[in-house]
Amino acid sequence: MVLRAPTVVQLRDYASMDVLREFPALGESPSGLTYAAGVVVYGDFDDGVLRAMDPRTGEHLGQSAVPGHPTGITWDGERLWYCDFPARSFRALTLSCLLTPEPAPARGGPAPNPGGLELSGVKIMPQRYRRHVIRPP
16 A cells, blocks of 8 residues: 555555555655565656565665556556556556666656557557657558
């Protein structure tokens, strides 16, 4: 669970909802939380960032600026998916994007991940990458 006042990530027991661990969260508007391959991932709505955290120590492992404003987050075993509620879209990126030590760019700057997905036949294609429109072959 992520809370805004105080700004923390709480890891809770699934059955009882008792708080097992609590760590400070970066940013002012945490939103969305998932567990992905041994890492806790949470979003920051206002900053447009996804962040990775070690669930045992609370150490921040990395972050990545993403297009839009992340809210709900899930992991499908391969990719992280987040809902960009204001844009009414779902977006995906790999966990390795968060674990690469790279500071988040200023809001509105180029994002390191695809922005939006488009179905083309049976393949899902990114529509944009770093402000470049990608055209299917």
